[in-house]
Amino acid sequence: MEASNTTNISLNQTGCATTDTVAETIIKTVAQCALLLASLVGNALVILVIYRVKSMRTTVNYFLMNMAVSDLIIPAVVLPRDILETSSGSVAWRLNGGLGVATCKFVYFLSDITPSVSVLSLVFMTCDRFCAVAFPFKASLIPSAVRRSLIAITWLVSMAFFAPYFYSFELVPGENGDVFCRLTWGDRIHIIFITVICLTFIVIPFALLASIYTAILVILYRNRGTGEEMERERKRREKVNKTVMKLALAIVLLFALCWGPYNGVIFTIAFVWQNKIPRTCSFSTIWFIARYLAYSTSALNPLVLFALNENYRNGLKRVLGIRRSAGNDETTSRYLRRKDKRKPSDLRMVTSASLLKSCDASKTATDSL
Numbered sequence: 001m002e003a004s005n006t007t008n009i010s011l012n013q014t015g016c017a018t019t020d021t022v023a024e025t026i027i028k029t030v031a032q033c034a035l036l037l038a039s040l041v042g043n044a045l046v047i048l049v050i051y052r053v054k055s056m057r058t059t060v061n062y063f064l065m066n067m068a069v070s071d072l073i074i075p076a077v078v079l080p081r082d083i084l085e086t087s088s089g090s091v092a093w094r095l096n097g098g099l100g101v102a103t104c105k106f107v108y109f110l111s112d113i114t115p116s117v118s119v120l121s122l123v124f125m126t127c128d129r130f131c132a133v134a135f136p137f138k139a140s141l142i143p144s145a146v147r148r149s150l151i152a153i154t155w156l157v158s159m160a161f162f163a164p165y166f167y168s169f170e171l172v173p174g175e176n177g178d179v180f181c182r183l184t185w186g187d188r189i190h191i192i193f194i195t196v197i198c199l200t201f202i203v204i205p206f207a208l209l210a211s212i213y214t215a216i217l218v219i220l221y222r223n224r225g226t227g228e229e230m231e232r233e234r235k236r237r238e239k240v241n242k243t244v245m246k247l248a249l250a251i252v253l254l255f256a257l258c259w260g261p262y263n264g265v266i267f268t269i270a271f272v273w274q275n276k277i278p279r280t281c282s283f284s285t286i287w288f289i290a291r292y293l294a295y296s297t298s299a300l301n302p303l304v305l306f307a308l309n310e311n312y313r314n315g316l317k318r319v320l321g322i323r324r325s326a327g328n329d330e331t332t333s334r335y336l337r338r339k340d341k342r343k344p345s346d347l348r349m350v351t352s353a354s355l356l357k358s359c360d361a362s363k364t365a366t367d368s369l
Contacts, residue, residue, distance in 0.1 A: 020284075025086060028288060032083045035292070035299055040075040042302030043068040049315035056315050059142045060248075063125040064305065066151050070117040071298035077110050078295060086288075092178035093171055100171050104181035109165045115259060116158040116201045118297075122252055123205050124150045126212045129248055133216050161200065164193070187275050194270045202263065209252055216245065247308045254304060255297055262294035 020028065046068040050056045085091050095103055128142055142150075171179040183190065265287065269275060277283065305312045316322075 020086075020089065025089065028086045029083060031292065032079055032086060035296060036075040036079040036083070038299035039071060039079070039295075042299055043071045043075075045316060045319070046302050046305060046312075048319055049312060052319050053315040056311060059128050059147055060125055062147055062151065063121045063128070064251075066154060067118045067121045067301065070114045070121075070154075071301060073110050073114045074295050074298040077107055078114070081107060082291070082295075090178070091180065092174065093181045096171070096179060100179065104171055105166045105169045108169055108181065109159075109162055112162045112165070113155070113158040114298075115294075116161065117154045118255060119201050119205050120154040120157060121151075122255065123208060124154070126209055126248060126252070129245070130212050130216055133219050161197065190275065191270055194267065198263075198267065206256065213245075213249065213252075220245075243309070247304070250304050250308060251301060254300055258297040258300070259294045262290040265290045 047065055050061050050065045084094070093100055093104060131142070168183050168185045169181060170184045172182045172184070174180050185193075269277065306316060
């Protein structure tokens with residue numbers, strides 16, 4: 001996690017005698033500003049689409065909106081701090097006194113609960129997908145009250161784990177009268193803390209995600225070709241399940257790939273280098289890239305949703321007041337005309353009440369995105 005600054009990393013610790021050139025500073029600052037803008041706009045649009053379009057208010061989408069809310073912390077709190085540090089070339093804390101201490105504690109607290117909220121949301125979202133695939137006869141798998149409780153749990157658990165920040169982060173005096181926001185607990189406590197965070201929000205959740213997705217794939221494979229449903233309905237369910245799986249897997253893999261290098265650096269510093277920053281000028285570049293890649297998930301998640309899911313694209317068009325093309329309207333009209341001209345014999349094909357219930361329930365479950 002961003003237990004980042006739990007390592008008290010400062011470029012001054014690298015022993016590098018030089019700082020970024022003017023060109024490097026400009027490039028880094030522009031890149032961070034672009035990320036801030038993309039993350040802010042993208043997540044705001046995701047929240048707006050789910051809030052404004054009633055058909056998008058499903059369990060999976062509520063978990064995705066929860067991730068979007070947590071991701072907004074990055075452009076609102078994290079990136080402004082990073083932009084200030086990059087442009088000034090100093091990690092000194094700008095505020096002193098009581099306000100400085102309060103912001104020091106609060107900023108790093110918010111920074112670290114963001115990825116943990118996202119991880120827990122991914123786990124709950126994947127569990128919902130498993131229930132939808134494993135129990136297709138049940139239309140409503142997670143009641144709204146339970147859904148609200150699970151969303152609250154993602155925040156409460158994350159806050160509980162990082163609550164020690166309010167005790168341990170303090171302003172530490174430095175040279176030239178500057179102060180720095182630093183953790184004041186010892187190395188041993190820091191190693192224990194990093195270990196607990198690693199197990200709770202990385203090892204256990206991603207092992208669980210891997211197991212659940214494996215089970216989902218097995219269930220989808222075994223359900224292929226069963227004669228219990230009409231062929232058309234079976235193909236429709238299979239197509240929707242693949243679409244949902246593609247979107248969910250893309251978000252999980254994106255999170256793992258973007259946060260992986262960052263956490264790798266953090267764990268290397270904590271467990272291999274014993275909280276000693278290597279004395280090499282290249283470390284500052286590695287550290288910047290790792291942090292930038294991790295924070296980029298807040299901008300890439302909305303792009304994945306709008307790129308891979310047609311419902312999100314249509315919802316965005318509705319929110320922005322963009323009408324569907326005439327070609328799409330004509331296609332819908334032709335489909336409805338063909339549907340009205342079906343022969344009575346076609347309608348008699350579905351005579352089993354249980355089959356009708358199965359079709360309706362599975363449609364509700366699989367169309368939740």
